[in-house]
Amino acid sequence: MGAPSPDADLQAFLLRMGDSCLILGHRISEWCGHAPALEDDIAMANVALDLIGHTRLWLELAGEVEGAGRSADDLAFLRDADGFRNVLLVELPNGDFGNTLMRQFLFDAWHVPKLRGLSASSDTRVAGVAQTAVREATYHLSRSTDLVVRLGDGTAESHRRMQAALDRLWPYTFDLLDVDDAETALAAAGVVPQAAEVAGAWHDHVEAALAEATLVAPADGPEHRGGRSGFHTEHLGYILAEMQFLQRAYPGAVW
Amino acid sequence: MARPSVEQVWDWLAGVPDPEIPVVSVVDLGIVRDVEWQGEELVVTVTPTYSGCPATGVIQLDIEARLRECGVENPRLVRRLSPPWTTAWISSGGRARLESWGIAPPVEGRASTGLPVPCPRCGSGRTERISEFGSTPCKAAYRCVDCLEPFDYFKCL
Numbered sequence: 001m002g003a004p005s006p007d008a009d010l011q012a013f014l015l016r017m018g019d020s021c022l023i024l025g026h027r028i029s030e031w032c033g034h035a036p037a038l039e040d041d042i043a044m045a046n047v048a049l050d051l052i053g054h055t056r057l058w059l060e061l062a063g064e065v066e067g068a069g070r071s072a073d074d075l076a077f078l079r080d081a082d083g084f085r086n087v088l089l090v091e092l093p094n095g096d097f098g099n100t101l102m103r104q105f106l107f108d109a110w111h112v113p114k115l116r117g118l119s120a121s122s123d124t125r126v127a128g129v130a131q132t133a134v135r136e137a138t139y140h141l142s143r144s145t146d147l148v149v150r151l152g153d154g155t156a157e158s159h160r161r162m163q164a165a166l167d168r169l170w171p172y173t174f175d176l177l178d179v180d181d182a183e184t185a186l187a188a189a190g191v192v193p194q195a196a197e198v199a200g201a202w203h204d205h206v207e208a209a210l211a212e213a214t215l216v217a218p219a220d221g222p223e224h225r226g227g228r229s230g231f232h233t234e235h236l237g238y239i240l241a242e243m244q245f246l247q248r249a250y251p252g253a254v255w
Numbered sequence: 256m257a258r259p260s261v262e263q264v265w266d267w268l269a270g271v272p273d274p275e276i277p278v279v280s281v282v283d284l285g286i287v288r289d290v291e292w293q294g295e296e297l298v299v300t301v302t303p304t305y306s307g308c309p310a311t312g313v314i315q316l317d318i319e320a321r322l323r324e325c326g327v328e329n330p331r332l333v334r335r336l337s338p339p340w341t342t343a344w345i346s347s348g349g350r351a352r353l354e355s356w357g358i359a360p361p362v363e364g365r366a367s368t369g370l371p372v373p374c375p376r377c378g379s380g381r382t383e384r385i386s387e388f389g390s391t392p393c394k395a396a397y398r399c400v401d402c403l404e405p406f407d408y409f410k411c412l
């Protein structure tokens with residue numbers, strides 16, 4: 001496989017994938033040792049591990065495409081918040097366990113069709129990463145969907161919490177499904193799937209699961225966007241402060 | 256030393272255990288995809304199991320260390336992602352060793368369905384899934400209804 005010349009559109013897209021996995025992986029690792037049951041604790045840590053694994057593959061490729069010699073670690077630890085391209089949804093605080101699961105469900109329902117489309121990418125490097133990642137993401141989706149249905153259609157209290165989580169997170173799904181010129185151009189070249197295809201799959205899955213969970217998505221309300229342009233919520237800075245501290249304080253530290 | 260044959264190298268690699276399930280080797284798992292000499296370099300192509308598998312880095316080091324120990328001066332490890340690793344690449348010997356170790360080997364079509372898999376301890380088909388995620392990303396946690404023992408199931412991928 002030939003190495004194409006540095007491509008700004010592809011680089012931006014790879015950062016979006018890598019950063020979204022990195023920030024969500026970091027967020028859910030906060031549950032390690034705190035989840036309500038041992039199995040959930042282990043599941044959460046496993047999903048976090050998978051996502052950090054995906055991060056490494058996407059950011060390595062982003063560094064390779066950029067061609068400036070930056071490693072996945074350089075990209076993860078030495079960029080500021082406005083350089084991050086993750087979807088806004090993943091940087092939001094965990095809240096309670098129900099909120100964390102709802103966020104995971106909304107993300108997984110996007111992640112799986114996205115990776116399915118990317119598995120057939122005209123860029124073999126992108127396809128290789130996606131083919132590995134999609135099988136893991138499919139497990140994540142099956143788990144988060146199952147739990148959203150069980151908690152939504154559970155007790156009055158679990159239903160109330162899941163509905164509150166959905167109301168809180170829904171405005172950020174507009175950012176999740178957002179498209180820009182760079183991605184439209186990549187889709188035209190067959191590098192990434194058409195945005196409408198992914199959004200359609202997302203809506204189908206989410207609507208069916210929410211109906212089963214007896215939960216109702218807000219009909220109107222705010223629509224947040226901005227992750228792909230580097231406009232983030234105030235929460236991202238705090239995550240980076242914790243995650244990047246060591247490399248910032250002791251540049252080049254290794255163990 | 257004389258340049259070892261590719262067959263010899265495969266033999267050596269068959270002695271490199273998986274760091275988390277030492278009863279199976281990296282060759283049993285099917286993650287070593289290719290061994291070939293390119294000039295003076297011995298190129299070993301490896302396909303990782305799970306992208307989040309913490310053992311991946313250790314496996315690479317173990318393979319390289321083993322080859323150097325056997326006198327290979329220029330081993331080079333190459334990562335190949337496509338086609339992705341699948342549990343179908345686990346050798347029949349590897350499957351048997353997994354089972355003897357108490358881990359139910361992957362069953363085709365049981366990716367995330369939660370359907371029962373035979374208990375590696377008593378052979379009963381009456382088992383249930385406790386959690387889709389077990390002690391590592393590649394395993395799910397199951398319980399046997401008959402002998403009541405919990406066990407790991409190596410998920411079909």
Ligand SMILES: [Zn+2]
Nearest residue numbers: 374377399402
């Ligand atoms: Zn049994």
